[in-house]
Amino acid sequence: MIAKLRGILDEVAADHAVIDVGGVGYQVAASSRTLDALGPKGGDVTIHTEMLVGDDFIRLIGFASAAERDWFRLLGSVQGVGSKVALAILSTLETGELQSAIGAGDAAMVSRAPGVGPKLASRIVNELKDKAGGLAATTGGAPAAPAGGASADVVSALLNLGFKPAEASKAVAEAQGDLGADAGLDALVRTALKKAAK
Known part of the structure; x- marks a missing residue:
């Protein structure tokens, strides 16, 4: 099992990089976020990896952080x-945004990734809402809004107004904390907007 590579960045393409480790080039598929984080060609890189083995393939997937690999x-x-x-989702959403979306029950945010329709996004949110809490988010710090109900509607409304997913989830979580669990939709929207606009 190959868990990490440290070497020289030899090549970067749209969906993978080649990392030269002691004269051996490892082709590593990766999210666009990881590829952007690798730095200039010819530079030293360290990348976390996951090795996938099938009947007719062996594939390395690379990640800028262990948190991204866990996700x-x-x-x-x-x-x-x-x-x-999975790589399309991680290319579209930072790990912190993904954690906030799942915590808020916001399938619409997850469905922004190419190849993820509403049904699959709902399945991801429903299946992972209880598992996601234990994972670290590389963006850190943003509390997740309570799942479902008015909170998810308000997060969705803020996204439609152009706020970033992490900003929207954080504003709604803070508004919910100020107003309490019984807050009405209108009050929650007004308070979350004020917090997001700061």
Whole structure:
């Protein structure tokens, strides 16, 4: 099992990189976020990896952080989510945004990733809401809004107004904390908007 590579960045393509480790080039598929984080060609890189083995393939997937790798594994535990879909989700959402979306029950945010329809997004949110709490988020710090109900509606409304997923989830969580669990939708929207606009 190959868990990590340290070497020289030899090549970067749209969906993978080649890392030269002692003269051997390892092709590593990765999310666009990880590929962007690798730095310039010819530079030293360290990348966390997951090795996938099938009947007719061996594939390395690379991650800028161990947290991203953990999320890849968790996403892969959901039926219908293969490595391509998991990487598409991690390319679209930072791990902190993904954690906030799942915590808030916001399938619409997850469905922004290419290849993720509403049904699959709902399955991801429903299956992972109890498992996601234990995972670290590389963006950190943003509390997740309580799952479902008015909170999810308000997060969705803020996203439609152009706020980033992490900003929306944080604002709604803070508003819910100020107003209490019984807060009405209108009050929650007004308070969350004020907090997000700061």
